Amino acid sequence: MGKTFNPEFTHRTNEDGTLHSYCSRCFATVADSASRADLDTAELAHKCDPRLLEMVDKYRQISRLRSVA
Ligand SMILES: [Zn+2]
Structure with a gap:
């Protein structure tokens, strides 16, 4: 690898x-x-929080609506 x-x-x-x-x-x-190596380790260990993803999704939808208005 x-x-x-x-x-x-x-x-x-x-x-x-x-x-x-x-x-x-x-x-x-x-x-x-x-340390770049520390970032790599933390990134490998990172798992997205589904609740955060949901919030980001909602925020994106709101931003889109605002930019249209
Ligand atoms: Zn994430």
Whole structure:
């Protein structure tokens, strides 16, 4: 197996230089760490919370309605 790449996680660099990873499906924060390896570990362990996914879905629907109005 090669390098694991998880397109569902978005990375950002915090102001203090640490890395921030969040799930682009449920928007939960997965990890804040200076180490890329720590992010990888946390991302592998992450499971989307179905309740969060539901909330995100509803929010997206509301945003869509607002942008149309
Ligand atoms: Zn998630």
